[in-house]
Each structure stands twice: as C-alpha cells, then as structure tokens.
Amino acid sequence: NYRCRSAFKLLEIDDKYTLLKPGFNAIDCGAAPGAWSQLAVHRVNSTAANGEFPRGIVVGIDLLHIAPLDGAHFLSNHDITDSVTHAKLLELLPGAQAHVIMSDMAPNASGFKEMDHEKLITMSLSLIDLAEKVLQTGGSLICKYWDGALAHQLQQKLSAVFRDVRTVKPKASRKESSELFFLARSYRKNKIV
C-alpha cells in the first residue's frame, strides 16, 4: 500500500522508461509522505529484498517530516534548494554519486496559477545545481512542473546538460491539471549552461 496516490504517476513513468534499477542510488526531492520513496525502495532493491540483485540506496528530502520507511534515508525538515542539504546528500551517497534524481516537489499553492508556476520552476532550477554535485554521467532526472510561461527556461537548462529531455504526462495525473513532468536522461557533466 502506497502512502499517497502520487506513486502511480511514478510507477507509470518508471514502467515505461525504467529509471530505477536494482543497485541504483536515487534521490527523492519533496518526498513526504513517502510514496515515491516506497516505489523507489522496491525498484532499486534498497532493502536487499531480492538477494540476487545489487542493493541500491534511496534518500528522500522534504521540508516536512517524513515517517520512517525501511530501506530509505530521510532528511526531514530540509530544503532541497539549500546547499547545506546538498552537502548532507553527498555524505549519504556512496561515492557521492546518484543515478537518479526525482522531484515531485510542489510549493504550497497560493491559488494564483502564474505565481505557483513561477515558484515551482524556480525551485526546480535548483535541481540542476544538485545534479552538478551528485548526478553521475549518464544519470537521469524526473521533475514535476506546472505548465506556464517559464517552463521553456527549465527545459532549456535541462537540455544543456542532458542529452534527452522530454515532457511526460502520466495517465494517473489529472487531465485538467497543468501538472507535467520533465524527463531528462543521459546526463553529461561540465557543459556550460
């Protein structure tokens, strides 16, 4: 049982694109209440439930408290845009390297669509700084955004450092919502944005 229905969006995306593999290190940004992390624990085999496959790591971060979950390290009450959080992540990851960064982050909705959109894009841009610190070459990033005027800025910045960037809308995401995801694959380091 998942802690939240949002798991089904990641499930759908991961079934199609196989971002999470046994042995992978995954970072879950905006992880509370923890449903994406639950799926990630299973897919990267971070509890070593399957002894025949390598064991991965899941680290979840949220401003809120996240209830403990077997197989996951949680940084509760941490801001993903803060460099202190980035430093802690580096310590938690073996070799300071992640294979996947996932973000289902969302600011508290103000009700003003354009303002919420801008806030989420600004927060998501910090994921590119995080990638520069921890994402290994060839790694991938999945990140939620609300469609709007600044989406192309985020897309451009992602395209400068990932070989393949596309927009995905899982069926589990409500049709009438402006919620979309950028799926960015094949990270290449050291490209100037």
Ligand code: SAM
């Ligand atoms: N993916 C989660 C799951 O499946 O359980 C649901 C995530 S929820 C839609 C969005 C989360 O983003 C909220 O819990 C919120 O606290 C968190 N968030 C928003 N801004 C954040 C920030 N700057 N740093 C960390 N988490 C943040």
